[in-house]
Amino acid sequence: MNWAIALALPLAWGLDAAFGEPRNRFHPVAWLGLLLGPMGHRFSTWSPAAAFVAGAIAWLVIATALGAAAWWVQLSLLNHSPGWVALLLLGLLLKPCFAWRMLRDEVAAVENALMRGGLNPARQRLSRLVSRDVNDFGDVQIRETAIETLAENLNDSVIAPLAWFAVAGLPGAVVYRFANTADAMWGYRGRYEWAGKWAARADDLLSWWPARLTAVLLWPTLVPAAWRALRTEAARTPSPNGGWAMGAMAMRLNVRLGKTGIYLLHPAGAVPGESHVVQALDVAGRAAVTAAAGATLLWCARSLWS
Template sequence: MFLLAFAALVVERIIGYPDWLFRRIGHPVTWIGWLITQLDDRWNRETAEFQERRRMGVLALLVLIGAMIAISLLVETALLSVVIGPVLLVLVAATLPAQKSLDSHVDAVATALETGGIEAGRKAVAMIVGRDPEHLDEAAVCRAAIESLAENFSDGIVAPALWMGVGGLMGGAVYKAANTADSMIGHRSPRHEAFGWAAARFDDLINLPASRLTALLFAAAAFFIEGASPREAMRAVLRDAKHHRSPNAGWPEAAMAGALGIALAGPRSYGGRIIEARFMGEGGNPQLTVWHIHIALKLARIADAMLIGLFGLLALVIWLI
């Protein structure tokens, strides 16, 4: 299974998910999102009591997980029944991690700031973060892009690969569905506080190992970047990660902040509402610039290469055993 995860990471890093294919058939995340929307529309009745909506949210999560298990097992069985099945299975599995798209979206923020100024930067960063972008200055745009890189490296790359290594295509598909559910309905809003409770709690649970591994990868990657500090990365994790609103996001964000000597997280605005939050990292240089985005991308690329190497090594050890 780690061999599948290794091969999927290599393929996705090289080719990503082609735009022409997305335009023709969409993406597994869009299909999962359609199912979540159907469950939300049908089962999340605003006239129901809080506990009833919570119970229906639990049921919706179970249906989603069950559907992913059934579909992934059917796909895997069908593909492995043909000669080139293993190759096709790798191509399907390669749709689950998001190395290439994450890198390109964060790099697009840096390019927008460099070529189009602050307004272009705000539009670019709005594609990858949920906070209000209209009042962000350049430093805030850069901070938001780096935070998104750190958190989504864990959620969008390490976690699906890790669960694929543990549970094959089924493990990766279940993780991706649960993570998508959290992003769509796992909010403390009037509509989803009850119905999305199970999705949010389950996502917190299944992201625990990946967030910790991501922090270690960022710290290790700092060894290979001049001026970055593996020691400060781990110090920031031990000091600051527990103060993040999320039980998982603080680990990669604190590691990134400590490694680069910057401050991440802190207060931000969502939907016109100010969210108070602790900073991750001591922030030796709080005035972030496009250079910090580029160095953060370099750190993430090295960490990604380490992740691929780790999975390749695990696959080899398992094969030899």
Template structure:
């Protein structure tokens, strides 16, 4: 059975079932990653160094934020863990393009904890054996087809994207600003307690556009390229970036490899996503915003995705946002009015239409 058809089946399974409510494999992987970090990062802590608390890979109240980590305050992006664990990754103080979905450890003067080589070793131990297992299982007759579909299903978060964005829209449309703030707080890392309706809509729209790239398109891309081992490699790498990709004293060295590898794996998918958004929206405006605004964004991958997405929708994103008590002035992305509740749904529709376009292209390429 071709990868093209298996791609369709994986997306269909995600649309039908959504993310598993229990026993998600990425939850178990998150626990493994936490143990590895304890072993390889803390083993090099100087006796005099302060013992910082470990980040919780499965934060309560964060829903299913998928992830994926990156440059500081670049957006609200997905992190590699499932929605129960962390499916729409949160953006904060990461190295590359996304950040950890768990609470961000404040910057401190504590000496660097761990060496880059330890982070590389931990990454290899966490990712490579599971990727090889996925490869071997995918080669089995008949069973391999099931493994391929399940691997893609476990990595996707398309339905979860809507399940987290829809409550924000409904709360805004009903005039319940407090509920809207609460709901959007599940999918962004900025402070939401004092956001007005426009700021809530802006945060949710940014999250949908960026998480669409990480939790949906990038997984689909790597599955189309390399099947189950490809999507497993990507999703596990993305998860480690979410957990280790902090730019602070504790993770700056240890998490460097995880963040950089995730940046590399997302480089091509991010630009294909930006092109997809442009083709399905206000094309000329999206391309212009991509060209002129994306380079100003902190993240090399989130910038093109969010700039093109904002241009495609004809709205203005970016601007000021408060993270961990500090107000940050971010560059403007897109052109046009500030987003409203309806624009959150428009962003979701853009992501979903793009997935259909990708599946069509994958099927056509599969026939050739």
């Protein structure tokens, strides 16, 4: 019955392509947000030690509960349901764990707004993708940020959950999606720093190898010097993982990407233009499809060996 897990991913991919993201009231990630938001707010009012312990315990309890539930559902479907039922339900449950269509469409919408409406509409679209202040961004900064966001979120929202699905099936994808959501809500310096420190470190750990895989998929070169250069670029960013995808994209497109006062990747590259956003979407799309195909083939191989 491993074939049902293998075919669940193409089904989920098709659902994503056809329908995109479910509405919030039907989206498990939105439900997590309703749980994590008030919880994090409460923890953030406590002392640093108490906030850290509470955040760590909450993360472990929720991750364990979600992973166990996903494992039980997957096992029950495979052992006690007709194959087509298992395939259908696993595909439906897997779909909310990744979001390629939404990421692609939102980044493309930024470029479309810039070309058709100018800076203000493009800034408004970009503000839906990033938390930084974009009110003073010009066209170069808008494009830089859009390409950076595409590359970094390609890992977080697409390749990493698919990679963990390839390793551990539905439980792997579900636990990663939770970890990334918890980091997005709690993993900030300042008010949430101690409450979200465990969540931030857990996300860094779970994203470590998928981030390197994302870099390979974005820039599939076998030249050792190129990978040494990419390692140098990735080290410029505060994140132990984000710089790999962004650096690979910058070097693949030969453009510079930066965040003012924090980092500048591939400074010798060209200033991003309209064609670079289009190229970035194409490169990211091929990387996403390759990851999905690879995860599917791995589960197909398991079904043949079992």
